Amino acid sequence: MASSVFFTHSHCYSSKPSSLVFRQVGVGPTSLRFSSSHVASVAAMTMDSSAKVIDGKSVAKQIRDEITAEVSRMRESIGVIPGLAVILVGDRKDSATYVRNKKKACESVGINSLEANLPEDSTEEEVLNYIAGYNDDPSVHGILVQLPLPSHMNEQNILNAVRIEKDVDGFHPLNIGRLAMRGREPLFVPCTPKGCIELLHRYNVSIKGKRAVVIGRSNIVGMPAALLLQREDATVSIVHSRTSNPEEIIRQADIIIAAVGQANMVRGSWIKPGAVIIDVGINPVEDPNSPRGYKLVGDVCYEEAIRIASAVTPVPGGVGPMTIAMLLQNTLISAKRVHHFE
Ligand SMILES: Nc1nc2c(c(=O)[nH]1)N[C@@H](CN(C=O)c1ccc(C(=O)N[C@@H](CCC(=O)O)C(=O)O)cc1)CN2
Numbered sequence: 001m002a003s004s005v006f007f008t009h010s011h012c013y014s015s016k017p018s019s020l021v022f023r024q025v026g027v028g029p030t031s032l033r034f035s036s037s038h039v040a041s042v043a044a045m046t047m048d049s050s051a052k053v054i055d056g057k058s059v060a061k062q063i064r065d066e067i068t069a070e071v072s073r074m075r076e077s078i079g080v081i082p083g084l085a086v087i088l089v090g091d092r093k094d095s096a097t098y099v100r101n102k103k104k105a106c107e108s109v110g111i112n113s114l115e116a117n118l119p120e121d122s123t124e125e126e127v128l129n130y131i132a133g134y135n136d137d138p139s140v141h142g143i144l145v146q147l148p149l150p151s152h153m154n155e156q157n158i159l160n161a162v163r164i165e166k167d168v169d170g171f172h173p174l175n176i177g178r179l180a181m182r183g184r185e186p187l188f189v190p191c192t193p194k195g196c197i198e199l200l201h202r203y204n205v206s207i208k209g210k211r212a213v214v215i216g217r218s219n220i221v222g223m224p225a226a227l228l229l230q231r232e233d234a235t236v237s238i239v240h241s242r243t244s245n246p247e248e249i250i251r252q253a254d255i256i257i258a259a260v261g262q263a264n265m266v267r268g269s270w271i272k273p274g275a276v277i278i279d280v281g282i283n284p285v286e287d288p289n290s291p292r293g294y295k296l297v298g299d300v301c302y303e304e305a306i307r308i309a310s311a312v313t314p315v316p317g318g319v320g321p322m323t324i325a326m327l328l329q330n331t332l333i334s335a336k337r338v339h340h341f342e
Pocket residue numbers: 024025026098144145146147148169191192282296315316317318319320321322323324
């Protein structure tokens with residue numbers, strides 16, 4: 001077994017299945033590590049009311065329905081169909097599944113999808129050639145390079161090569177730079193953090209003036225999530241692997257976005273009663289009762305959080321489905337922008 005941490009007297013233990021190598025949404029190689037002193041005292045959680053479950057799966061479906069209507073209005077009015085090109089390098093099973101799901105999602109809303117599947121040992125130049133082709137193709141309104149890339153490739157060179165007008169992942173440094181600046185607007189906002197904020201909006205969670213804590217500082221989730229919360233006038237703290245007093249900071253938060261990739265790391269006793277929790281983590285843990293031998297859990301101990309927070313996203317079925325819904329939305333935004341379609 002690769003690693004096994006058991007927290008007794010609680011639902012929340014983590015035991016990583018050794019046969020699976022998952023990469024988390026936006027989580028880099030170093031994740032937060034905390035001493036066992038953080039183990040929650042379940043007795044301290046005296047609140048017995050249940051939080052609202054933030055149903056990302058159904059919100060994502062609602063958004064896909066809205067996109068379907070807009071795509072057909074565009075096709076009927078000006079004869080343009082939005083197009084998304086996805087580049088997958090290598091044979092990671094999880095990435096192949098995400099790419100397949102993106103393709104299916106495009107089909108379901110009427111967006112054209114193009115796909116380039118390149119072998120693991122492709123060169124950076126080959127990937128750059130595909131990007132150049134899609135950059136010049138007027139039927140392509142969005143380009144996405146599935147991450148992570150094989151380790152011999154320079155991710156920065158590759159993401160920089162996507163034209164910012166087609167950067168539907170929002171990972172180009174110019175888009176991120178604009179997101180960070182007051183008075184500047186990015187052309188696209190990264191899909192997972194955008195999905196987190198969309199969930200808060202659709203569940204009428206007010207952000208302005210609230211204390212928000214983002215756990216994790218990855219380029220694709222933690223950092224842009226913190227920037228987005230700040231743009232919505234929250235007071236934002238970022239907790240990361242070098243933060244000396246994470247529990248203390250997290251306990252002050254009205255809104256928590258957890259994106260660290262460590263199963264069940266945030267315990268009930270770390271949560272301020274009534275806080276809203278958006279859990280980005282998708283972590284496999286051993287589960288002999290599941291036919292797959294494992295189940296997915298978030299970065300927050302759901303069973304404890306549901307008793308103390310006012311609203312929580314589940315895993316699966318929370319933020320995950322929103323990532324793909326936001327990708328479709330960004331592709332539609334891009335096509336509308338290019339064709340001046342209101
Ligand atoms: N270029 C990109 N690469 C990656 C991104 C990204 O936004 N752009 N994000 C992740 C992977 N990802 C999409 O690419 C993604 C991850 C998870 C889900 C999702 O719906 N998860 C489900 C559970 C799935 C399961 O049962 O296995 C859920 O949470 O309900 C969608 C998309 C890394 N790479």
